[in-house]
Amino acid sequence: MATRHEHHMVPLSVLLKREVSTERTIEKPDLLHGQASQSKKGEDFTLFKTECQRIPGDGNSTFSVFGLFDGHNGSTAAIYTKENLLNNIVGAIPADLSRDEWLAALPRALVAGFVKTDKDLQDKARTSGTTVTFVIIDGYVVTVASVGDSRCILESSEGTIYSLSADHRLECNEEERDRITASGGEVGRLNIVGGAQIGPLRCWPGGLCLSRSIGDMDVGEFIVPVPYVKQVKLSSAGGRLIISSDGVWDALSSETVLNCCRGMPADAAAEQIVKEALHSKGLRDDTTCIVVDILPIEKLTPSLPPPRKHGKGVFKAMFKKKSSSSSSHPEYTPPDLVEEMFEEGSAMLAERLDTEYPLCNMFKLFVCAVCQVDMKPKEGTSVHSGSSNLRKLHSWDGPFLCSSCQAKKEAMEGKNQSRDDRSNSRGSD
Numbered sequence: 001m002a003t004r005h006e007h008h009m010v011p012l013s014v015l016l017k018r019e020v021s022t023e024r025t026i027e028k029p030d031l032l033h034g035q036a037s038q039s040k041k042g043e044d045f046t047l048f049k050t051e052c053q054r055i056p057g058d059g060n061s062t063f064s065v066f067g068l069f070d071g072h073n074g075s076t077a078a079i080y081t082k083e084n085l086l087n088n089i090v091g092a093i094p095a096d097l098s099r100d101e102w103l104a105a106l107p108r109a110l111v112a113g114f115v116k117t118d119k120d121l122q123d124k125a126r127t128s129g130t131t132v133t134f135v136i137i138d139g140y141v142v143t144v145a146s147v148g149d150s151r152c153i154l155e156s157s158e159g160t161i162y163s164l165s166a167d168h169r170l171e172c173n174e175e176e177r178d179r180i181t182a183s184g185g186e187v188g189r190l191n192i193v194g195g196a197q198i199g200p201l202r203c204w205p206g207g208l209c210l211s212r213s214i215g216d217m218d219v220g221e222f223i224v225p226v227p228y229v230k231q232v233k234l235s236s237a238g239g240r241l242i243i244s245s246d247g248v249w250d251a252l253s254s255e256t257v258l259n260c261c262r263g264m265p266a267d268a269a270a271e272q273i274v275k276e277a278l279h280s281k282g283l284r285d286d287t288t289c290i291v292v293d294i295l296p297i298e299k300l301t302p303s304l305p306p307p308r309k310h311g312k313g314v315f316k317a318m319f320k321k322k323s324s325s326s327s328s329h330p331e332y333t334p335p336d337l338v339e340e341m342f343e344e345g346s347a348m349l350a351e352r353l354d355t356e357y358p359l360c361n362m363f364k365l366f367v368c369a370v371c372q373v374d375m376k377p378k379e380g381t382s383v384h385s386g387s388s389n390l391r392k393l394h395s396w397d398g399p400f401l402c403s404s405c406q407a408k409k410e411a412m413e414g415k416n417q418s419r420d421d422r423s424n425s426r427g428s429d
């Protein structure tokens with residue numbers, strides 16, 4: 001009797017719970033990840049956190065983080081960044097946001113977190129630096145922030161390849177060369193005896209091949225930590241992410257990387273990619289690979305690839321823009337479409353911390369937009385102060401920076417020329 005009674009009583013609550021949980025799991029794919037690494041200098045570090053919570057204590061608000069840090073001139077910067085970056089990013093996101101608001105706040109929080117980490121590291125180490133490829137996955141939304149030359153690519157379930165990171169190598173980034181030259185750095189190749197120039201383009205002083213990194217204080221502040229950020233939403237068919245250090249990309253093309261491990265589960269795929277890279281070029285550098293499979297919830301085995309179609313593996317530079325997106329014409333949305341939600345790579349903080357930011361008024365006015373320190377009224381400097389553009393912005397418009405972050409901003413823009421002896425030609429500013 002009792003069991004019968006129970007049988008009668010329980011279903012409603014159970015059913016309700018199931019209803020809620022299936023509703024939530026529909027938007028949460030399964031993530032399977034694997035990593036492989038071959039070390040030469042021991043300066044590659046990785047971070048995996050698969051149970052982070054947007055709302056502390058709410059198990060339904062989980063998101064996952066995957067990071068790759070390829071250090072140079074020692075591993076201090078890479079280790080410090082691995083240990084502190086996530087906290088600095090999360091600390092820059094206002095509390096009590098809905099999921100959509102949280103996702104919209106991420107690109108700006110990533111910029112603040114990268115700059116704060118770089119700035120805090122200044123006091124701890126001067127000569128080491130690190131690339132960062134930082135991936136945050138919430139449901140089918142993937143947000144990637146990167147500095148340096150590690151890369152993150154995505155293959156959608158139909159086999160289209162998307163690049164989710166920028167390449168901040170001086171050799172292949174003219175825009176960055178111009179920025180550095182304008183900020184007081186010099187770009188050129190190594191001179192050897194006899195005047196011949198060899199090797200890749202480097203930034204002087206210092207001789208770094210990268211234009212952005214965390215750390216590298218000895219090189220010059222025009223090597224900035226401001227990340228390129230891309231945010232995309234996958235279709236519910238999912239996809240595969242490959243995050244690798246330059247040891248892989250110097251040896252293999254994106255297509256080769258994806259093809260060499262097709263059909264393998266994530267951990268075996270990562271092993272295979274590192275193996276292929278070493279087979280092709282030998283162990284010339286630290287070589288690290290992270291593979292993350294984003295799988296529809298019902299698909300518990302790794303996605304076996306569909307038969308390759310014609311035109312496979314074509315890099316798509318163009319994404320479907322959000323403005324013309326599915327919400328207006330859902331009937332025209334093909335099942336496998338990667339929607340671009342955000343993309344920005346500017347090195348200028350005034351452009352990255354501001355404007356069209358949907359949540360401006362939710363920020364406390366008197367908190368530094370980078371380091372989140374409390375400020376007294378009138379103490380902060382607007383990120384637009386000294387800005388030479390003619391947009392309708394005023395120096396009293398927020399967001400604001402504390403004096404220390406303002407000094408950092410000016411240094412990154414090449415406005416502190418104390419490093420060299422050139423006279424200040426910007427005296428009229």
Ligand SMILES: [Zn+2]
Pocket residue numbers: 368369370371372373401402403404405406
């Ligand atoms: Zn600050």
